Amino acid sequence: MFKRLGLFREGQATWLSGIDSKGSDCSIHVPQARDKVVLIHAWQRDAHCREMQHHEIALEWVPCHLGGQRPWFRCPVAACRRRVACIYYSPTGQWTCRCCQALVYETQYERPSFRLMSKGDKIRNRLGWGPGILRPPGDKPKYMHWRTFERLRIREQRIAQALARMILPQP
Ligand SMILES: [Zn+2]
Known part of the structure; x- marks a missing residue:
């Protein structure tokens, strides 16, 4: 149901591809920047129309025990901003942390x-x-x-x- 984006290495662009909840192809491009990732979510609406969405997700670099630094995502939901290792894409078109995803899901489907x-x-x-x-x-x-x-x-x-x-x- 949800696409999941885990942590990646610095300077490495990542392509994720898969089938989204509506069954259409989509891919996500993650160009690298120090303070954020830009996710480009592109999918084929039908034979003629290709849709694109951009999402910016803030990164925070935290020193590791054994030296070096590792990036964490900041949850894009303003009221949350949790530091997390993974973010998830919901059928409503939002990237959020796991907790917020549960809320998004509940408000949409659990009337x-x-x-x-x-x-x-x-x-x-x-x-x-x-x-x-x-x-x-x-x-x-x-x-x-x-x-x-x-x-x-x-x-x-x-x-x-x-x-x-x-x-x-x-x-
Ligand atoms: Zn969150």
């Missing part, structure tokens, strides 16, 4: 409704009802205490109601 659904499915699993929070409730499993059953049944019902308010058109 609140998906979170509710997976929460509901977990409860339905315990009840032996099978996944699908908007499907009707089932019976009490034989092995389960009534008190536990009631508690889970009510929780499942509340999640279903909250989800319905969120995704179904309201009267």
Whole structure:
């Protein structure tokens, strides 16, 4: 899903190539500079159109134990700026550190409704009802205490109601 760029040697241009999330070819060129790398992400949109994106990522050189220096990336996200060994390219077209990537990914794909659904499915699993929070409730499993059953049944019902308010058109 994500392309990953690890550290490289000074003065060495790196080409990475692969297939991006949309299945088109892309390549990334990393010309060297002391204080930053410029990533050129080029891909074929269709037979006629080639797209290009430039991203600058700041580098910081830190002395090694055994002498010499080694470059680290600074996460390009302004609120983060973590010093990291690897940066990742997300389907949203951003290079970020691993932590920020998780956030980018979550905000894009983990809408609140998906979170509710997976929460509901977990409860339905315990009840032996099978996944699908908007499907009707089932019976009490034989092995389960009534008190536990009631508690889970009510929780499942509340999640279903909250989800319905969120995704179904309201009267
Ligand atoms: Zn970051």
